[in-house]
Amino acid sequence: MQRVTIAQVAERAGVSTATVSRVLSRRGKVSAAVERKVRRAADDLGYQVNVIARALRNSRTDTVGMVVPSITNPFFTSLVESVEHALGKEGKELFLCDARSDPRIEARRLASLAARNVDGIIVSPSHGVDSRPAVQQTADRLPLVQLDRFVDGTTTDWVGVDDVAAMRQVMDHLHEGGARSAAFIGSLMTHSSTEQRFAGFRRRAEELNIEVKPDQVLLGDYSVEWGEAAVARLVAEGGLPDALVCADDLIALGATRACRAHGFAVPRQVQVTGYDDIEFSRLAEPALTTVHQPRDRIAAEAVRLLAAASLAKDAERGPHARISLVPTLVVRDSTRAAQTPPDRI
Amino acid sequence: MQRVTIAQVAERAGVSTATVSRVLSRRGKVSAAVERKVRRAADDLGYQVNVIARALRNSRTDTVGMVVPSITNPFFTSLVESVEHALGKEGKELFLCDARSDPRIEARRLASLAARNVDGIIVSPSHGVDSRPAVQQTADRLPLVQLDRFVDGTTTDWVGVDDVAAMRQVMDHLHEGGARSAAFIGSLMTHSSTEQRFAGFRRRAEELNIEVKPDQVLLGDYSVEWGEAAVARLVAEGGLPDALVCADDLIALGATRACRAHGFAVPRQVQVTGYDDIEFSRLAEPALTTVHQPRDRIAAEAVRLLAAASLAKDAERGPHARISLVPTLVVRDSTRAAQTPPDRI
DNA sequence: CACCTCAATGCAATCGATTACAGCTGAGTT
DNA sequence: AACTCAGCTGTAATCGATTGCATTGAGGTG
Numbered sequence: 001m002q003r004v005t006i007a008q009v010a011e012r013a014g015v016s017t018a019t020v021s022r023v024l025s026r027r028g029k030v031s032a033a034v035e036r037k038v039r040r041a042a043d044d045l046g047y048q049v050n051v052i053a054r055a056l057r058n059s060r061t062d063t064v065g066m067v068v069p070s071i072t073n074p075f076f077t078s079l080v081e082s083v084e085h086a087l088g089k090e091g092k093e094l095f096l097c098d099a100r101s102d103p104r105i106e107a108r109r110l111a112s113l114a115a116r117n118v119d120g121i122i123v124s125p126s127h128g129v130d131s132r133p134a135v136q137q138t139a140d141r142l143p144l145v146q147l148d149r150f151v152d153g154t155t156t157d158w159v160g161v162d163d164v165a166a167m168r169q170v171m172d173h174l175h176e177g178g179a180r181s182a183a184f185i186g187s188l189m190t191h192s193s194t195e196q197r198f199a200g201f202r203r204r205a206e207e208l209n210i211e212v213k214p215d216q217v218l219l220g221d222y223s224v225e226w227g228e229a230a231v232a233r234l235v236a237e238g239g240l241p242d243a244l245v246c247a248d249d250l251i252a253l254g255a256t257r258a259c260r261a262h263g264f265a266v267p268r269q270v271q272v273t274g275y276d277d278i279e280f281s282r283l284a285e286p287a288l289t290t291v292h293q294p295r296d297r298i299a300a301e302a303v304r305l306l307a308a309a310s311l312a313k314d315a316e317r318g319p320h321a322r323i324s325l326v327p328t329l330v331v332r333d334s335t336r337a338a339q340t341p342p343d344r345i
Numbered sequence: 346m347q348r349v350t351i352a353q354v355a356e357r358a359g360v361s362t363a364t365v366s367r368v369l370s371r372r373g374k375v376s377a378a379v380e381r382k383v384r385r386a387a388d389d390l391g392y393q394v395n396v397i398a399r400a401l402r403n404s405r406t407d408t409v410g411m412v413v414p415s416i417t418n419p420f421f422t423s424l425v426e427s428v429e430h431a432l433g434k435e436g437k438e439l440f441l442c443d444a445r446s447d448p449r450i451e452a453r454r455l456a457s458l459a460a461r462n463v464d465g466i467i468v469s470p471s472h473g474v475d476s477r478p479a480v481q482q483t484a485d486r487l488p489l490v491q492l493d494r495f496v497d498g499t500t501t502d503w504v505g506v507d508d509v510a511a512m513r514q515v516m517d518h519l520h521e522g523g524a525r526s527a528a529f530i531g532s533l534m535t536h537s538s539t540e541q542r543f544a545g546f547r548r549r550a551e552e553l554n555i556e557v558k559p560d561q562v563l564l565g566d567y568s569v570e571w572g573e574a575a576v577a578r579l580v581a582e583g584g585l586p587d588a589l590v591c592a593d594d595l596i597a598l599g600a601t602r603a604c605r606a607h608g609f610a611v612p613r614q615v616q617v618t619g620y621d622d623i624e625f626s627r628l629a630e631p632a633l634t635t636v637h638q639p640r641d642r643i644a645a646e647a648v649r650l651l652a653a654a655s656l657a658k659d660a661e662r663g664p665h666a667r668i669s670l671v672p673t674l675v676v677r678d679s680t681r682a683a684q685t686p687p688d689r690i
Numbered sequence: 691c692a693c694c695t696c697a698a699t700g701c702a703a704t705c706g707a708t709t710a711c712a713g714c715t716g717a718g719t720t
Numbered sequence: 721a722a723c724t725c726a727g728c729t730g731t732a733a734t735c736g737a738t739t740g741c742a743t744t745g746a747g748g749t750g
Contacts, residue, residue, distance in 0.1 A: 005736055016700045021738055028739085031698060051460045052406070053736035055397045056705050071426055072624070077417050084416075084443055093457060096441040098429055112438060115396045224628060253628055260630075279417070283569060283598055285605075285630035350706055361730045366708055373709085374727065398706035401735050693749085700743075705736105712731080719724075 004047045013041035024049065055117055063093045064306060065113035067106060067123040069149075071098040073222060073250065074278040075293070076124065079147065082299035083122060090307065092119070101221070103127045107134035114141055120306035125151045128190040143309030145302045148293075149192045157305045157320045159298050161327040163193065166291045167200025169329040170245060170273050173289070175208045177336035179242035179271055183216035185230045185255060186247030194219070194247045197275065201245055216241060220251075227254020228261075235262045240270045243335075249274035249281045252288055256334060271335040286333035293327050301325070349392045358386035369394065400462055408438045409651060410458035412451060412468040414494075416443040418567060418595065419623040420638070421469065424492065427644035428467060435652065437464070446566070448472045452479035459486055465651035470496045473535040488654030490647045493638075494537045502650045502665045504643050506672040508538065511636045512545025514674040515590060515618050518634070520553045522681035524587035524616055528561035530575045530600060531592030539564070539592045542620060546590055561586060565596075572599020573606075580607045585615045588680075594619035594626045597633055601679060616680040631678035638672050646670075 006024075010017045015034060022028040023038040024047075030038075041047075055061040064087055068076040084094045095118055099106035106126045111134070113121055120143035125131035131151045138144055145157040174182065184201050186194035198217070205212050218233065220226035227246060231254075234240055240259070246252035252274030256266055264270050266286055274281055274290035281288035301323050331337070351369075355362045360379060367373040368383040369392075375383075386392075400406045409432055413421040429439045440463055444451035451471045456479070458466055465488035470476035476496045483489055490502040519527065529546050531539035543562070550557050563578065565571035572591060576599075579585055585604070591597035597619030601611055609615050611631055619626055619635035626633035646668050676682070 006738095007736080017737075018700060018702095018739075019698085022699090025738080029698065034698080048456065048460050050401075050462070050736055051457075052397055052400045052462050053705090054738075056395075056401050056707095057736080057738050059705075061397070071429075072419070072422050074417070074419065074422075077419075077422055081416055081443060093442075097438075098426060111393070112396075115393050117395070117397050224624065253625075257628055257630075279569065280598075280625050280628075283602055283625075283629070285602075351708095352706080362707075363709075363731080364729060367729090370708075374729095376728065379728080395706055398735090399708075401737095402706080402708050404735075691750100695746100695748080697746090698744085701741085703740085704738080708734080710731105710733085712729105714729080715727090717724105717726090720722090 004045045005050070006047070009038065009041045009045055009047050012045060013037045059117060060119055061117050062091060063095050063116075063118045064303075065095045065097065065109075065116070065118040065121045067097045067099050067109050067113070067121070069099050069101045069106075069124060069126040070222070071096070074280065075248065075276040078278070079124075079295050079299065082295045083302065086296070086299045086303040090303065099126045101126050103130035103134070106131055110134045110138045114138055118142070119310055120144065122147055122302050122306065124148045125192075128152050128192045128195065130190070143306050145305050145309075147298065147302055152192070155320055157302075157309065157322070159301045159305065159323045160325070161291075161293050161298070162324045163196035164200035164203070166275070166327045166329070167197055167245075168204045170275075170291060171201065171204035171208060171210065173329060173331065174243045174245070174271055174273065174335060175210060177243075177267070177271055179210060181211040181213075181241035182243040182245055183218065183234060183241045184212065184245050184247070185218045185220075185227060185251050187221045187226075187251075188219050191222075197247050210243075211241070213241070222248050222250055224250050224254035224257075227251035227256075228258040229254075231255045231258035231262065235264075240264055243271040243273070246272065246274050249276045249278045249288060249290055252290065252334075253280065253284050256284060256286070256288065267334050267336045273335060277330055282332070284334070289332045289335040290330050291327045292330045294325050297325055349390045350395070351392070354383065354386045354390055354392050357390060358382045404462060405464055406462050407436060408440050408461075408463045409648075410440045410442065410454075410461070410463040410466045412442045412444050412454050412458070412466065414444050414446045414451075414469060414471040415567070416441070419625065420593065420621040423623070424469075424640050424644065427640045428647065430641070431644045431648040435648065444471045446471050448475035448479065451476055455479045455483045459483055463487070464655055465489065467492055467647050467651065469493045470537075473497050473537045473540065475535070488651050490650050490654075492643065492647055497537070500665055502647075502654065502667070504646045504650065504668045505670070506636075506638050506643070507669045508541035509545035509548070511620070511672045511674070512542055512590075513549045515620075515636065516546065516549035516553060516555065518674060518676065519588045519590070519616055519618065519680060520555060522588075522612070522616055524555060526556040526558075526586035527588040527590055528563065528579060528586045529557065529590050529592070530563045530565075530572060530596050532566045532571075532596075533564050536567075542592050555588075556586070558586070567593050567595055569595050569599035569602075572596035572601075573603040574599075576600045576603035576607065580609075585609055588616040588618070591617065591619050594621045594623045594633060594635055597635065597679075598625065598629050601629060601631070601633065612679050612681045618680060622675055627677070629679070634677045634680040635675050636672045637675045639670050642670055 006017050006020050010020045097109040124147045135151050139156045148160045150158045189195045218230040256272050274288045277290045277292035281290045351362050351365050355365045442454040469492045480496050484501045493505045495503045534540045563575040601617050619633045622635045622637035626635045
């Protein structure tokens with residue numbers, strides 16, 4: 001269906017295809033008169049470059065691939081939006097793939113993107129270990145940046161937030177609100193995000209003397225359902241601690257809901273925190289206290305790294321960057337505001 | 346970076362590129378011995394087809410483009426997921442674009458997809474009128490299916506739900522719950538979805554003798570913020586009717602929240618309904634009564650239509666299909682269950 | 691006027707896979 | 721033994737845009 005080719009434009013303008021190409025891609029010198037003729041002809045015919053042909057010749061597609069674990073997770077969705085926006089400024093397009101949280105599908109997507117000659121890939125890996133072969137292989141062939149999560153033992157650029165610092169803020173806040181015991185509800189430790197967040201949680205809990213019972217660290221997946229199930233389990237096994245620290249907002253929303261369903265008032269009896277600051281965390285009842293990720297900034301950095309990597313080419317694959325941004329705590333109604341300062345020793 | 350070419354495989358296997366191509370694409374006869382040699386060589390070298398080169402030659406990319414008005418709207422997100430799944434079964438990939446609700450961006454996306462030789466396009470147009478030129482032009486060049494929304498005056502395939510029938514169910518349900526007056530909160534009438542839903546709303550309201558004050562039809566956009574703003578306006582201008590019928594779930598969630606903020610109990614004092622059945626409608630407090638769209642089915646039909654259109658080619662661009670599926674009402678807590686049957690004349 | 695310079699333009703190769711057509715081989719036929 | 725034919729395999733053209741190199745011609749110089 002792609003009808004008009006450069007040859008037809010050339011014929012109509014009475015010049016060679018080379019000249020047309022030079023005019024249209026603004027490379028090389030062309031006299032003003034000829035340029036006008038060519039543009040005229042191109043407009044008349046409604047010419048549009050064939051991106052495929054150009055890509056074959058240039059081995060550049062001005063397209064970046066992105067693979068996320070789940071396109072239905074609002075956090076990734078808004079990350080995608082930010083990335084697309086950042087790319088738009090550079091005149092690049094985004095090719096988005098959903099890995100459905102399955103490293104095998106993810107591997108297929110990555111291979112497919114590579115085969116399509118995308119200029120670079122942004123991936124938030126589905127699994128901290130099983131995603132390794134595909135991610136590493138892909139990174140060996142073209143510029144790749146990991147976003148948010150990362151795969152253990154890979155050497156690629158990475159952009160994300162400082163989970164440990166974030167959890168420190170969360171724990172301090174809960175502590176000020178009077179929490180003296182807490183549970184952690186996350187996905188599996190094979191997700192770097194849960195792993196890091198848990199590490200930060202545990203460390204600060206110890207420092208603040210907040211009790212964390214071994215069986216109150218519950219690991220499932222990033223979903224509302226798991227948040228609900230986890231709370232049900234806690235309730236069944238002896239009740240809730242002062243605070244539920246969740247590894248993402250979906251879990252926290254489910255947890256909050258389950259708390260109320262089981263008759264626990266949030267935040268009066270249990271405080272709940274999330275992570276990501278998705279739009280719905282604001283709308284929940286009570287509105288969720290959570291950690292806001294600077295998505296636009298993350299996206300911008302990722303795009304910048306990709307661009308840099310594309311330029312450097314194979315030449316000097318310099319050391320890879322690990323950019324970690326500092327997230328901010330967003331306090332809402334699911335936690336208690338600092339009351340009379342809790343007694344400290 | 347795409348290193349291994351068919352020529353290298355050919356050399357290694359001691360055959361011509363033609364033979365390699367025949368083996369790898371399973372076309373044409375090749376002796377078993379040669380086939381083995383070729384496969385061996387291909388594996389050894391880690392050969393992978395260059396999709397770009399193939400696309401240039403075949404003018405088929407096994408890729409379908411999809412354009413949605415907003416990737417952060419959970420309804421579209423899950424629609425995308427369904428489409429990707431349906432395409433996966435046919436060995437096709439999805440190229441997703443976000444139009445940011447702007448017909449101009451949408452036009453660029455469509456052009457870009459066409460230039461990339463996608464095999465077909467699935468689009469949920471951003472605007473019922475302004476999207477026309479781009480959509481129609483694109484549809485003239487390649488198979489195109491409109492999803493959910495459609496552009497006035499275009500002749501392309503379309504798949505969606507029967508909004509009028511859905512609103513009929515909604516209104517009947519509200520009426521049984523005792524509603525005798527209602528407001529409608531939608532996006533602009535330039536979105537076919539709002540237009541259709543409003544038409545269904547108005548018609549059934551008349552039939553059931555439900556009062557709809559002229560200034561209680563509020564039009565904004567599909568967002569939580571608008572839902573909140575609309576309710577604020579209603580409250581300021583004289584109070585709420587018995588029911589708030591919203592054109593989508595985002596609006597309804599915002600509306601619900603605003604009702605409570607203004608001290609109106611849902612559903613006791615005001616009933617609220619949404620449309621789409623996004624995941625969060627279940628989680629809201631109270632859980633939202635809404636219209637469930639059969640997303641998988643919609644996606645499957647769209648993919649089927651595209652495939653059919655690709656086959657038919659220019660030859661017999663037969664009449665276009667308009668497939669409308671019947672959605673189902675999902676009753677939750679934001680509306681009252683039918684009580685003592687309301688008095689009927 | 692012969693010759694040189696340099697900008698503008700054209701020619702043709704190139705990217706990698708596919709495929710129409712031609713050529714080859716060997717088994718089967720007469 | 722000559723011939724036919726089917727089945728493989730190779731040669732080369734093709735998809736459309738880009739670009740190194742060659743060519744052209746205008747303008748300048750001695």
